[in-house]
Amino acid sequence: MLKIENLNKTFYPGTPEEHRIFKDFSLEIEANVCTTILGPNGCGKSTLFNLISGSIESDSGSINLNGNEINKLPEEKRASYIGKVNQDPSKGVSPSLNILENMSIALKKGEKFTFKKLIKNNNVNMIVEKLKELDLGLEDKLTTQVKFLSGGQRQSLSLLMSTIKRPDLLLLDEHTAALDPKTSKLIMDKTVDLINREKITTLMITHNLRHAIQYSKRIIMLNKGEIVLDVQSEDITEDELTKFYNERILESLKLVS
Ligand SMILES: Nc1ncnc2c1ncn2[C@@H]1O[C@H](COP(=O)(O)OP(=O)(O)OP(=O)(O)O)[C@@H](O)[C@H]1O
Numbered sequence: 001m002l003k004i005e006n007l008n009k010t011f012y013p014g015t016p017e018e019h020r021i022f023k024d025f026s027l028e029i030e031a032n033v034c035t036t037i038l039g040p041n042g043c044g045k046s047t048l049f050n051l052i053s054g055s056i057e058s059d060s061g062s063i064n065l066n067g068n069e070i071n072k073l074p075e076e077k078r079a080s081y082i083g084k085v086n087q088d089p090s091k092g093v094s095p096s097l098n099i100l101e102n103m104s105i106a107l108k109k110g111e112k113f114t115f116k117k118l119i120k121n122n123n124v125n126m127i128v129e130k131l132k133e134l135d136l137g138l139e140d141k142l143t144t145q146v147k148f149l150s151g152g153q154r155q156s157l158s159l160l161m162s163t164i165k166r167p168d169l170l171l172l173d174e175h176t177a178a179l180d181p182k183t184s185k186l187i188m189d190k191t192v193d194l195i196n197r198e199k200i201t202t203l204m205i206t207h208n209l210r211h212a213i214q215y216s217k218r219i220i221m222l223n224k225g226e227i228v229l230d231v232q233s234e235d236i237t238e239d240e241l242t243k244f245y246n247e248r249i250l251e252s253l254k255l256v257s
Contacts, residue, residue: 002029002052002169002201007061009051021047022225025061032199034192036212036233039222040249045205048222049171052203054078066168080110083162083200085155085175092158095147099138099157102146103127106161130160134190152183159191163200170195172204176211184208188215209241223249 007025012018021044029035037045050056052063054075063071070078085092093102107123124142131139134156138149146154155175162170172191176184192215195202206212212219213233219241221229229244236244 001031001066002027002203003062003064004028004052005062005064007051007063008059009047009056010059013059020225022051022058022061025225027220027227029201029203030218031066031201033218034195034202034204034216035218035220036216037203037205037220037222038207038209038212038229038245043222044225045222046173049084049173049203049205052078052169053082053084053171081168082171083167083169084171084173085158085162087174087177089151089154089158089178090147092161093146093154096145098143098145099131099149100124100127100142102157102161103130103164106164109165130164133194134160150183152179152187155179155187156190159187159194163194163198166198167200170200170202172202172206174205174207177207191215209245210238213238213241221245221249223252 004025004027007022009022010018010020025048037048039045047056051058052070054070054073054077058071061071062069065081068081070081094105097105104123104127107127128139128142131142136153136156138153138157141149146157149157159175175191176187179187188211191204194200202216204216213236216233219229219231219233219236220227221244228248
């Protein structure tokens with residue numbers, strides 16, 4: 001379970017550019033299911049993920065993952081517990097390495113290794129089986145450099161790499177946003193298959209309200225660093241969610257501008 005308590009973050013404190021993103025922000029996320037974070041541009045979604053993964057430091061507050069106070073740990077240590085897939089298909093993979101090498105590196109997450117040993121010690125059969133589960137034919141391209149894969153294939157690989165050592169938490173930051181609608185749906189289906197099969201606690205950022213309802217158990221909407229909606233997806237329709245978004249969030253943005 002992920003428990004965030006009284007998280008505070010201000011960018012450029014004490015300067016004319018001072019920008020407070022979170023003030024005493026608290027949130028508890030249920031284990032083993034997918035929770036979606038929605039909200040308009042700039043409301044703090046990615047900052048929240050960066051604070052959780054440790055790529056930026058909080059000013060104060062607590063982030064507890066399965067009993068571990070991870071807020072004190074450096075990013076590389078947190079990476080042993082947290083898997084992350086970003087919007088950009090070239091992030092999260094090493095484009096000039098092949099699929100087998102990328103997957104072998106993912107298996108070594110959190111460990112020290114040399115490249116020579118990595119290849120010798122890799123577990124090819126297990127990797128092939130995992131790739132087969134994706135059903136994209138990647139198991140036949142083990143020695144293909146990842147830069148030659150399509151965006152959808154790379155995102156699938158990135159997803160598999162982030163989860164091959166079961167993470168305590170998976171962060172999906174608009175991981176299908178750069179894909180065409182058909183591929184986006186395909187990757188979302190594969191994501192949810194994997195999350196459900198492995199029972200991975202997942203936080204997903206999306207701007208796609210339909211995906212939020214269809215693929216997650218709980219929906220949290222942020223606006224200006226605050227939770228403005230927190231609902232089980234079975235308790236809201238796509239129309240109601242769209243109406244809420246348009247009325248409450250777009251209206252509040254108009255008032256500001
Ligand atoms: N490292 C940083 N340094 C300074 N300001 C930042 C930094 N990261 C984010 N911000 C600012 O914090 C605010 C929230 O940004 P964030 O990326 O979290 O929004 P978001 O909700 O993910 O938006 P989007 O939907 O556009 O991705 C923005 O005003 C952004 O400019």
